[in-house]
Amino acid sequence: xxxxxxxxxxxxxxxxxxxxxxxxxxxxxxxxxxxxxxxxxxxxxxxxxxxxxxxxxxxxxxxxxxxxxxxxxxxxxxxxxxxxxxxxxxxxxxxxxxxxxxxxxxxxxxxxxxxxxxxxxxxxxxxxxxxxxxxxxxxxxxxxxxxxxxxxxxxxxxxxxxxxxxxxxxxxxxxxxxxxxxxxxxxxxxxxxxxxxxxxxxxxxxxxxxxxxxxxxxxxxxxxxxxxxxxxxxxxxxxxxxxxxxxxxxxxxxxxxxxxxxxxxxxxxxxxxxxxxxxxxxxxxxxxxxxxxxxxxxxxxxxxxxxxxxxxxxxxxxxxxxxxxxxxxxxxxxxxxxxxxxxxxxxxxxxxxxxxxxxxxxxxxxxxxxxxxxxxxxxxxxxxxxx
Amino acid sequence: xxxxxxxxxxxxxxxxxxxxxxxxxxxxxxxxxxxxxxxxxxxxxxxxxxxxxxxxxxxxxxxxxxxxxxxxxxxxxxxxxxxxxxxxxxxxxxxxxxxxxxxxxxxxxxxxxxxxxxxxxxxxxxxxxxxxxxxxxxxxxxxxxxxxxxxxxxxxxxxxxxxxxxxxxxxxxxxxxxxxxxxxxxxxxxxxxxxxxxxxxxxxxxxxxxxxxxxxxxxxxxxxxxxxxxxxxxxxxxxxxxxxxxxxxxxxxxxxxxxxxxxxxxxxxxxxxxxxxxxxxxxxxxxxxxxxxxxxxxxxxxxxxxxxxxxxxxxxxxxxxxxxxxxxxxxxxxxxxxxxxxxxxxxxxxxxxxxxxxxxxxxxxxxxxxxxxxxxxxxxxxxxxxx
Numbered sequence: 025x026x027x028x029x030x031x032x033x034x035x036x037x038x039x040x041x042x043x044x045x046x047x048x049x050x051x052x053x054x055x056x057x058x059x060x061x062x063x064x065x066x067x068x069x070x071x072x073x074x075x076x077x078x079x080x081x082x083x084x085x086x087x088x089x090x091x092x093x094x095x096x097x098x099x100x101x102x103x104x105x106x107x108x109x110x111x112x113x114x115x116x117x118x119x120x121x122x123x124x125x126x127x128x129x130x131x132x133x134x135x136x137x138x139x140x141x142x143x144x145x146x147x148x149x150x151x152x153x154x155x156x157x158x159x160x161x162x163x164x165x166x167x168x169x170x171x172x173x174x175x176x177x178x179x180x181x182x183x184x185x186x187x188x189x190x191x192x193x194x195x196x197x198x199x200x201x202x203x204x205x206x207x208x209x210x211x212x213x214x215x216x217x218x219x220x221x222x223x224x225x226x227x228x229x230x231x232x233x234x235x236x237x238x239x240x241x242x243x244x245x246x247x248x249x250x251x252x253x254x255x256x257x258x259x260x261x262x263x264x265x266x267x268x269x270x271x272x273x274x275x276x277x278x279x280x281x282x283x284x285x286x287x288x289x290x291x292x293x294x295x296x297x298x299x300x301x302x303x304x305x306x307x308x309x310x311x312x313x314x315x316x317x318x319x320x321x322x323x324x325x326x327x328x329x330x331x332x333x334x335x336x337x338x339x340x341x342x343x344x345x346x347x348x349x350x351x352x353x354x355x356x357x358x359x360x361x362x363x364x365x366x367x368x369x370x371x372x373x374x375x376x377x378x379x380x381x382x383x384x385x386x387x388x389x390x391x392x393x394x395x396x397x398x399x400x401x402x403x404x405x406x407x408x409x410x411x
Numbered sequence: 412x413x414x415x416x417x418x419x420x421x422x423x424x425x426x427x428x429x430x431x432x433x434x435x436x437x438x439x440x441x442x443x444x445x446x447x448x449x450x451x452x453x454x455x456x457x458x459x460x461x462x463x464x465x466x467x468x469x470x471x472x473x474x475x476x477x478x479x480x481x482x483x484x485x486x487x488x489x490x491x492x493x494x495x496x497x498x499x500x501x502x503x504x505x506x507x508x509x510x511x512x513x514x515x516x517x518x519x520x521x522x523x524x525x526x527x528x529x530x531x532x533x534x535x536x537x538x539x540x541x542x543x544x545x546x547x548x549x550x551x552x553x554x555x556x557x558x559x560x561x562x563x564x565x566x567x568x569x570x571x572x573x574x575x576x577x578x579x580x581x582x583x584x585x586x587x588x589x590x591x592x593x594x595x596x597x598x599x600x601x602x603x604x605x606x607x608x609x610x611x612x613x614x615x616x617x618x619x620x621x622x623x624x625x626x627x628x629x630x631x632x633x634x635x636x637x638x639x640x641x642x643x644x645x646x647x648x649x650x651x652x653x654x655x656x657x658x659x660x661x662x663x664x665x666x667x668x669x670x671x672x673x674x675x676x677x678x679x680x681x682x683x684x685x686x687x688x689x690x691x692x693x694x695x696x697x698x699x700x701x702x703x704x705x706x707x708x709x710x711x712x713x714x715x716x717x718x719x720x721x722x723x724x725x726x727x728x729x730x731x732x733x734x735x736x737x738x739x740x741x742x743x744x745x746x747x748x749x750x751x752x753x754x755x756x757x758x759x760x761x762x763x764x765x766x767x768x769x770x771x772x773x774x775x776x777x778x779x780x781x782x783x784x785x786x787x788x789x790x791x792x793x794x795x796x797x798x
Contacts, residue, residue, distance in 0.1 A: 089787055093656055124511075157470050
């Protein structure tokens with residue numbers, strides 16, 4: 025299918041513990057996004073902001089006009105989108121639809137979260153508000169423990185090992201060491217396996233960190249994209265799906281059904297198959313999440329994701345390089361920014377701009393972004409061809 | 412212009428202090444929306460939820476999949492949108508664009524807020540998080556005091572009187588007494604003028620209440636709308652605009668520039684003028700807000716809104732009936748629900764279903780929804796003709 029929209033600019037801040045106000049961090053991502061294009065802030069005709077909970081982290085609701093003020097935008101529509109950890113990519117999807125609708129021509133989408141101003145313990149409690157307040161929160165569940173349930177079931181059913189989980193973390197941290205924007209550098213298998221137990225079988229280095237950061241993209245109509253950049257990245261497919269919010273309502277704990285559904289939609293729209301994907305950024309909030317993702321996206325058979333990672337099939341040179349940005353585990357996970365930052369990585373990979381972590385000859389890229397344990401999942405497929 | 416999308420079903424709950432969980436209140440609005448149509452929950456192929464801060468009010472983030480669970484929807488895309496008190500109409504606009512984009516055919520949009528479980532004082536503080544955390548919140552500003560600044564400036568510049576402000580409240584409460592879904596019944600001019608001073612010149616009955624409630628709409632492609640209902644209501648125009656978040660950044664305090672901009676966009680898209688509008692629901696969070704709105708929307712000249720209301724020009728039989736639902740003042744203001752509920756009223760008015768508060772022969776309806784003091788404003792224009 026011929027793409028209707030394209031990304032014409034992309035940028036992100038450093039991820040980690042950052043200094044400065046949310047609006048400053050956000051503006052830096054937009055500055056980096058526009059500087060490589062012929063676009064100025066005054067050309068933008070709508071903005072979508074993906075941010076998860078600036079109210080609980082910063083006492084700031086209604087962030088969209090506040091962030092627009094500090095960019096000097098015109099009096100355009102500005103809107104905030106929230107879908108837990110899928111926030112950024114859902115905002116992207118809205119922005120893409122705004123262009124496809126014909127109402128807008130050049131739309132800015134941003135993702136931002138400032139989390140480290142709160143203590144980690146408080147952040148983990150806040151993050152648990154993305155689980156059901158009636159059926160999950162009262163029993164003390166948090167996201168590490170939700171994903172620990174998924175991991176232990178996967179281990180039971182398919183023989184996945186703690187070493188295979190740890191291999192995800194080692195790989196992603198190895199790549200994050202090559203990404204100057206990433207929060208963390210390398211870790212060894214031994215460091216992962218001896219890190220503090222958080223919720224069995226997930227240890228501290230099986231879990232992504234608390235992070236600050238922002239990322240941004242500009243979307244244009246496909247047929248106008250080359251006005252703004254020599255190398256646009258076309259959006260070939262967009263899928264979004266839901267599953268029950270709570271794990272206890274799911275028929276199985278060894279698969280995220282919304283990942284399968286979103287991938288099916290995106291592959292069909294793009295006219296590609298899992299085997300055509302050259303580089304993927306998947307939602308590795310915990311090591312088990314990457315194993316589930318590479319299976320549910322169709323890169324490997326169900327139950328074989330752990331082995332695939334351990335054998336190097338998800339590294340550069342392997343069958344399908346996954347999270348060569350460092351992923352959420354190594355690069356960091358400022359919640360609202362993550363889905364947008366995944367696309368920044370794919371944008372750069374497909375343009376051959378990723379330096380020492382470049383996947384050679386990558387032509388088709390995929391992003392996979394998960395809210396909660398899969399209550400919402402998006403999958404997007406991109407290519408420099410398709411205009 | 413021929414409409415691209417239409418509303419094919421609309422419904423809302425009682426507004427007020429409600430019993431029950433957010434998901435129950437929300438599901439009731441959707442049940443009422445679908446029951447008049449040939450649509451079942453399984454036919455819906457995307458859902459947009461407008462809700463302002465379920466996290467601060469209820470410790471529940473990521474509401475979209477939770478609310479979808481209790482409706483028995485398929486595994487479709489579900490997304491939350493937030494833009495302060497404009498949340499509901501911004502969600503509507505996203506839903507409309509999703510249909511216009513071609514990616515979706517039949518989209519549910521809902522608005523919901525459950526506020527009364529928190530004490531009023533805490534709610535007012537929470538609502539102030541929609542002002543700037545750097546430049547407004549530290550100085551103790553709340554929304555009653557922001558709108559009091561607008562009111563006192565309007566009084567100074569145009570001679571608007573406390574009696575004219577009060578006339579807005581009396582009118583809207585008179586209509587809310589005719590609306591079985593409304594939170595409040597009639598009040599007298601004397602009651603308004605002797606109610607407790609909140610922030611000069613705004614008294615308690617110049618201010619909308621804290622409310623619970625939900626509203627919902629289903630949007631279809633215009634050319635398919637009659638498959639679902641005999642009398643669809645077509646969306647002729649949609650405008651959204653922003654202004655600075657903070658009042659101190661505005662050139663004037665006697666006009667909301669984003670209302671003017673959004674109205675201009677919506678009128679142009681619809682091919683109508685202010686004088687063509689037969690019935691309007693405008694954002695009367697405070698009495699002064701309705702006076703500003705009827706001026707900025709072009710119904711009356713700048714400075715003459717107070718006189719117009721006092722003379723009955725905004726009543727049924729007057730030049731332009733405004734807020735015959737009872738408005739936010741009389742009907743209530745469950746924040747995320749409001750923008751959607753305004754459209755429910757216009758949907759029923761244009762179909763001639765509004766009983767004792769029906770505007771005779773209304774053919775063109777307008778909604779106007781404001782976030783904050785105008786950081787975001789939407790204006791939408793509807794008609795039963797246009798398919």
